[in-house]
Every structure is written in C-alpha cells, then in structure tokens.
Amino acid sequence: MKPFSYARTSSLDAATREKTTGATLLAGGTNLLDLMKLQVMQPDRLADINRIDGLRDITTDDAGNTHVGALATNSDVAAHPTILRHYPVLAHAILAGASGQIRNMATTGGNLLQRTRCVAFYDTAASCNKRQPGTGCDAMGGGNRMNAIIGGSEHCIAVNPSDMAVALRLLDARVRTRRAGGATREIPMADFHLLPGATPQVETALQGDEMITTLILPPAPPGRHAYRKVRDRASYAFALVSVAAIMQASDGYMRTVRFALGGIAPRPWRIEAAEQVLTGQKVSLPALSHAADIALAGAQGHGDNDFKIPLARRTLIHVLSTLARETEDE
C-alpha cells in the first residue's frame, strides 16, 4: 500500500472540503482497502467519514418515502423492518451479496461507489482504460467471462458488480448528495451510474466536491418482489446474471411489471420499454420472450462471456413467469 495521510472528519462540511482538495472518502473500506493493497487505487489522503452524525439512520417521511443514510451498513438495511416489509427486493439483493462479515462493514453509499471486479482492472500489469485512461482494454481480447454483454463500449466492458444497485434502480431510488458549500441535489438511480463511452474512468454523476448523504426510496409499486442471482457457487460470489423484479398479476394478466438485470452491464440494466410491452398482457412465453428481446437488444458477447446472453434471457423469463404464478396464488 502506498503511504497516505489520514483525517477523521466529523461534519459534512469538513468531508466535502476534504474531497474538494483531493481526499478519498473512507466509509466501510471493504472495497477501497482491497484496491489500495493492490495499488489499483493510490490515494494520498483518506478522509474518514464514519464519525459524521446522522448518516446511519433509516427513517420514513410523511409522503411514505424511506430515507437510508449513506453510512447505514448493508446488514442494518437488510434487517430493517421497513425495508423487509415494503422493499423486500432490496433486502433480498443485499443478502445475495458479499458475506455476513462484509455486510456488517460495507455501507449504502460505499456500495454505490464500489469499483468493478473486472480482471484487467484489478491487474496492474494489464491494460485498462478505467484504471489508466488511454492504455487500452485487455478484457476485450480474453479473460472476459465476468464482463458486460450490453452497455459497454470499445474502450471498456466492465460490469457494475453491485446487487444492491440493481434493486435500487428497480425501485426508482434517488441519491441525495451534498457539495462543498452545502448545496444538495437528488440524482435518480437511472442517472447515477454512467455508461463508459470514451471515458470509462468516470463512473458516476458525482462531481469532485460532492458526496452521497442519503438514499431515498419512494413507495414501491404494488406486487410481489423477487431477486434471483446466478453465480459460479451457491454463495459469496459475484453475479454472472441477476434479475430483480416486481410484478402484480391477476386473471392471467400482468397488471404492473418492473424488472432490472445485474451482472451484465456497466450499470444496473433496466429498460422501461421492455416493461411496458408486458403491462396488461397475458402471461405467456412469447410475451416474456418479446420483453427479453427488447431488454437485451444489442447484447454482444466477447468470447468468454457469450453464455451470458442466453443465461440473462432464461433467468429473466424464469423470474417473471414464476412471479406471475406466485402473485396469482396470493
């Protein structure tokens, strides 16, 4: 690990000031410390935000929105009665990720800012446009089993590895931020993670002096929730493909449908047009296949990850048809 200076911050003002002058913020550290040991990330200064008051709370406002503090741990969010009752897909996605120990450390804000697990990104001897812009992409030519089949560019095919983010995108969550000077804004999850294009090193909409303070969950749509994660082993592995969905069906017709995919793209992959073709339709294999076609339009494998295209289709159709059956039974 490269030497760095360390500052303990106790206010949002202090933290955003530190960020303005180039410090990297430290929350749970589960991804940052790993990357620093490998020298994939080499910050000169860490600003520890763990002592800032009020960032761990989970509350509900009068309009029915649930506010999750940026420092609320994965464990605290997944075990919270409000989350389990109203947003089970979020608890399910969180519990599908990492391990018990890591979920006790990792935070909500940190989860959204975690880096890709692309092999080329992690290997400092490999070329990676995300780690070192302009050097090329070694994942493109091979060793890309975990990489993206959609949303990537010729410069980068890294996947966003988060399970939590897939559920947050499904729920239309908003990311509340604060900038140096105190200005706040809310960024919809749809706009928070950026596609790589020609600048894969720019991963989120956050500005240099901006930090996440809260996640806002609007009331979830009616229906049954599901999160299905397909991976190389039964637990404690990143997704090859994951599907988060909420559906309400009655009399054989889908009334409300939402779905998003993880493990296949640089950001949680949700195509609203694919949901719209299902709304009001009879549950059938052709209808679900048509929605999968729209959601995965333009998908392209890079050799080792070709299998993800049929796997994503089948997992999506399986989750939606299972949900349709279960929601009929309720």
Added chain:
Amino acid sequence: MTFPRKSIGLLRTSLSRRIVLQASAAVTGMVDASLSSARTSPGRITRSARANPGNAQHGITVRLTVNGTAREVEIDTRTTLLDLLREHLHLSGTKKGCDHGQCGACTILIDGRRVLSCLSLAASHDGAEITTIEGLAQGGHLHPMQQAFVDHDGFQCGYCTPGQICSAIGMLAEWKAGWPSLVTMEQTERHPHLDIADLRERMAGNLCRCSAYPNITAAILDVAEHSA
C-alpha cells in the same frame, strides 16, 4: 469425543514456527523495512513516522480495548486491524489468509459484530472494543463455541478455525436477533431452529481449505441448539 492433544499440538507448532521466522528475519535482515518496523513491539515504537521517515503525517495513535485490556499503539496509517493485532500486539491467533476479504480467516468481533480485520483500517477504529480468539475463554473455560469445535473435531489444519469460531459467535447473535439471510428470504415462514442450509449461507464468508465443513456445521448447530 475430544481431541485435546491435537489442539495442543497445533498451538505448539504455530508458536515455534513464528519464533523461528522472527529469529531468522533478525539474523538475515531480509524482511522489508515496513514489515520489520511493524514487527517491533508497540512500546519500542517511539516515533510514529518510523515507517515513513521524514513524514510524520503518515503516523497516528490509536486507542483500543482488546479482549478487555486498554491498548494504545502508534502505527503507520496503512496498518489494518489484522496487522495491528498480529504484529503490534502479538495476538497472532487472528489469521491472515488472503488479506483481501475473500476467506474469513481474519474475522474478529468489533463491538460484538463480526467483521474482517484485514479490510479494517486500524486508524478508523479508534475507541473500538475488539474481541479476538484469545479473548473468548473465560476463567480457564473455553467459550462454548470453542468447546464445540473441539468436541466435534471442527477443523483439520486449524488455520481457518479462529475466524470460523469468531464468525460463528457473531452469526448466532445475528440469527437470534432475527436478522434475515438469503435463505430466510426465500422461505415463507421463520424456522424456529437454525437449519443447515441457513447456517451454511450465513457462514459462507469463512472458507476451509481442508473442507471440514460437516464438522464445523455440527459444532455450530450444537451451540445454536443449546443456547436457543
């Protein structure tokens, strides 16, 4: 069914290997500068900048309670809790497996919660209450989880065992508090007892390369049933 000789033998082996390694490092001087300064006992580190000469910004003082004892240590900012425990406090019961959060061998309890000490920056945990494998036995009696691992032969080489035991203690506290798991999310009703599928999911962060999982599972289930 107990195997006391086995556990004593393991302890002796690891201690003597450690002493040999430290002695040979001292003789040959073949340990890199940051490692050798980290190996120095905390009382002998008088200048925090030792690991980074000329830059005092890279040193910090951390106060912790470890197994009930207050400790104050001057460390390089890069020090993880794992290295602080092993190299500064000489509590080598907590193991360094992968050092990247993939194996669980370094699991400790901070304020009662199981965490990975290899991914915990020591500077960030000033004031924390830490329990390691060395702090579990009380009054000459093994912690029930330690005793269960002995009774069920819940290990082979023993390297992952301290992490398994600390993780299991934290996991049972989580289970008793009603925390969900991936398995309970897929069940329609809450099981009154910890079932094996749930246990395996909750312990998925602790790998055992000897694959002693059946006996590890039996040991944890034993404690879960007797403390439910």
